[in-house]
Amino acid sequence: MAQDATVGDDSQVGEESVPQERIVVTGSRIATQDYSSNSPIVTVDEGLLKQSATAAIESNLNKLPQFVPAQTPTQGQDIQPTATNTPGAATISLRGIGTNRNLVLIDGRRATPGNASLTVDINTIPAAAVQRIETISGGASAVYGADAVAGVTNFVLKDNFEGLELDAQVGITQEGDNFEYQLSGIMGTDFADGRGNVSLAMALNTREANFQRDRDWYTDLYSDPNIGGGQFFIPAPGINFGFGPNQPDYGTVFPGGPNGLPGVTVFVNPESGNAFTTGANGTPSNFGNGAFDLPLDGLPFKQTINGAISSNNTSLYLILPLTRYNAFARGNYEINDWVGVFGQALFAHTETFTRNEPSPAVGGWTVNIDPTQLDPGELPADLQTLLDSRPDPDAPFQFQSLLFDDRETFTDVTTYNLTAGLEGYIPGTSLAWETFVSHGISSTYAKQTGVNSLTRFQTVLSAPNFGRGFSATGNQGPPNFGFGASSATCTSGLNLYNPPEGGFSEDCLEAIRADLKNRSEVTQTIAEANISGGLFELWAGEVGAAIGASYREVQFEFDNDTLTTQGRSFLDQAQGIYPSGNVDAQYDVHEIYGELLIPLVRDVPFIQQFNLELGGRISDYSTTGTSYTYKILGDWEVTDWLRFRGGYNRAERAPNIGELFLQAQQTFGGNTVGDPCSLANPLDFSANQPGDQFAGGTANGAKVEAICRIQMEASGNPDADEQYYSGVQSSATGGFAFPTSVGNPNLVPEKADTWTVGAVVQPNFGGSISRARLTVDYYKISVDDAIGLQTVGIALRSCYDPLLNPAFGGSPQEVANSQFCQLVPRNATGALGNVQRTYVNNGSFDLSGIDVALDLALEAGPGTVNLNVLGTYAIEFKSTALTGILDQVDYVGTLGTGENGLNGGNYEYRVFTTLGYNWGPAYLGIQWQHLPSIEDATEALIGAPTPTTGYPSYNLFNLNGSYAVNETINFRFGVDNLLNERPPLGEVNTAADPALGQLSGGSYNNLYYDTNGRRFYFGANFRF
Secondary structure (H helix, E strand, O other): OOOOOOOOOOHHHOOHHHHHOOOOOOOOOOOOOOOOOOOEEEEHHHHHHHHOOOOOOOHHHHOOOOOOEEEOOOOOOOOOEEEOOOOOOEEEEEOOHHHEEEEEEEEEOOOOOOOOOOOHHHHHHHHHHEEEEEEEOOHHHHHHHHOOOOOEEEEEOOOOOOOEEEEEEEEEEOOOOOOOOEEEEEEEEOOOOOOEEEEEEEEEEEEEEEHHHOEEEEEHHHHOOOOOOOOOOOOEEEEEOOOOOOEHHHHHHOOOOOEOOOOOOEEOOOOOOOEEHHHHHHHOHHOOOOHOOOOOOOOOOEEEEOOOOOOOOOOEEEEEOEEEEEEEEEEEEEOOOOEEEEEEEEEEEEEEEEEEEEEEOOOHOOOOOOOOOOOOOOOHHHHHHHHOOOOOOOOOEEEEEEEEEEEEEEEEEEEEEEEEEHHHHOOOOOOOEEEEHHHHEEEEEEEEEEEEEEHHHHHHHHHHHOOEEEEEEEEOOOOOOOOOOEEEOOOOOOOOOOOOOOOOHHHHHHEEEEEEEEEEEEEEEEEEEEEEEEEEEEEEEEEEEEEEEEEEEEEEEOOOOOOOOHOOOOOOOOOOOOOOOOOEEEEEEEEEEEEEEEEEEEEEEEEEEEEEEEEEEEEEEEEEEEEEEEEEEEEOOOOOOOOOOOOOOOEEEEEHHHHHHOOOOOEEEOOOOOOOOOOOOOOOOOOOOOOOOOOOOOOOOOHHHHHHHHHHHOOOOOOOHHHHHHOOOOOOOOOOOOOEOOOOOOOOEEEEEEEEEEEEEEEOOOEEEEEEEEEEEEEEEEEEEEEEOHHHHHHHHHHOOOOOOOHHOOOOOHHHOOOOHHHHHHHOOOOEOOOOOEEEEEEEEEEEEEEEEEEEEEEEEOEEEEEEEEEEEEEEEEEOOOOOOOOOOOOOOOOOOOOOOOOOEEEEEEEEEEEEEEEEEEEEEEEEEEEEEEOOOOHHHHHHHOOOEOOEEEEEEEEEEEEEEOOOOEEEEEEEOOOOOOOEEEEOOOOOOHHHHOOOOOOOOOOOOOOOOOOEEEEEEEOO
């Protein structure tokens, strides 16, 4: 059989033997008598989806060793929708090499993608209508088209259904939260004496949210004094005194506090008025922690062993909420013995909610307050005393705080797909043909709340008394004052330092509120024709062939809210949300393919059958031109019970719409190289020169400085370079950045080579062993010209490093004018400006490993024991973002890397075992997921052990069972995370010395380990 492993087969309850159905996706479009496959395939039936407390398909697929978690229900902090990101979406990643390198099919046809990355939101697939899921994990681009670099995941929906089936399930955690229920039904009937069939399926799935604060392991983490708080900003109002000369005398409020110390932020408890700072022991800003008078239980504030005050975000989701509606209809009719017509319609509507901490009024998102505009008593006494102690007590001060409500994103995704076609046979031959047209649209609407207009926020708070009694009408300039303008008022003011007793008035909140709305839409149209079957007989058997042609057009549109649209909203912006550009792009592709299955030898000693499989595809993209993919595979059947298989696949993945046409999208990220223009930067592509602030110097330091000066003067301030270089530059090689990402229309397709070799052993032991199958497959995937988004560090190196910038050999002016240096401008102070980064073909990665699957059925007592073991062993997982410049790093056994669009989680091996017992109408089974210990990714980068731990080995057990009352009624039940296993703590610095106030730290990883705890579920199925 084509399937190498079948998981979740409690549907076989009470049956001695169930004939297995034909596999739709086999790595070939040529139908064979035994449906054998030359590519490794894993097939799971609907039982796997029902043996779980959740209907989340991606969560259940991630149990299998071939899948690595990508977007899952645990990612409830994602609040920013963009052209390439849909908050709340669910995606899958085969082999962990990226969600856009795995092709998702429904009944063998492309599913409708959800955004510009052209990944499919698995939430849109009707789980209740899924009959089985087939996965090729060996590369399949020559057969199914681009994106199938890692393989294909095909969702086969129920077909030719007769009768009525109703299904219901409820689930809840041991803590009484995360309640989830599923209701579904499918009905179908034959007509025209069995020549036709129609069916309709509908489903509703609702999942309630729960919160990290409701789990002991998180509250333990929150309160642990060796671990800093996870919240980025302190949830209390404060004053940032900055680094200017106008500093207060801290001794006026904090006994022993210094006078004039720069760089301190003083916070205040609004309830008591007591001021405090958050610094650690031994730091100058630690002088005021003793005034802190709020609870230190970690909910949200905590004090670590070094005396620092930090906080946790206690409103984070553990599992994000979801409501999903699905409907699916299909029909077919045989017009005559040779021609039939078919059609299907799919509808899905998904609602998800994500949230994060309130908008931060910090840095560029804050406001300066004029203290002369405040009445006495507006500020707590401690803050007023500090302000008055400054050399200029009337100078403005910088407000800092988290603001009002959590930022939340409500995402609605509506997807529909219509498919209609003809199918049949050519009379007198074994050739089957099919032609169809498919049209799908996925529309996403996102609304973001808890966000404020920066300009209106600054206007209200800078008014007298933080806007108390404020009123304003827009358009107050000539010639028609107030024409067409709206008005706003603020009754209570927005004094977070000393809030009014009844809370802030609604008109104040409304005056600054900026609920954001954006939408995106993907439209995919496919026309395809295929013909396959036997051509003629050779002495070793029939030669099979398949040919086909297709046309596919994909259109994408992303319309951002005007307030956050790049190129439009330059006078105002949203606090806490980064700007992005609108996208309107499309591409089309014409494809033809062909396959041959040639039997070369049969019925000779040691060769019962030997087949050669050849295939090729030509794809003409409107964006990147012509791509060629091809394959050559072999199948050697030694005996009835032993078969060898293997071969080679060449794949080309064309860049998607996001990679090609993404408009400016700003994000928050890290900068590993610091500022290369700094004379104190120690890296070998910086402006550091002998005798500068950092010992040593770089070979090109003087030239880099000259390039930097040209860039600084181009900022509009001719004195920017003198201003920058007259000060002290940082020697840091890290820090934060706010890069802007853009697409690159000059990308070329990725090229991937996949090799597989394996064996299928299916002995017929007879007796009590009713089924035995073992498969072992070696795979190796090599990808060149890998498409990846530049890091900030590489974007900077691409300008200043001669190894990366081909224009570096020119004059400093020519280098400054080069393409990559134009992407890293300087601002009017000479400092690094808004770094622009893009997608490039600079990367490569190689992975190899061994897949093992064991499937065994053994008669035992009155029933049958079923054992299924799936395992993957990783030999290598090497990657580099700069082929030919940086060596590849092998990440096996570590948490991995995100470069080149990879997903990380590179465990040395993964195992998923199912053990079940069928006894008449009853079934009882247990699933065992095992993950070995894993190290921090830094260990791979430096090639030596580090003091930072990874995560220990982890075992998760799930119990499930069912009972068939009769042919109509079946009940099922189960317990996920049977032993209530805690998630392991990792990322702990074992070298930290508490005596020196060093924190060991630590965190949970909710992608790979269960953080939800024990869950119970019960379901019932009725079939008539």
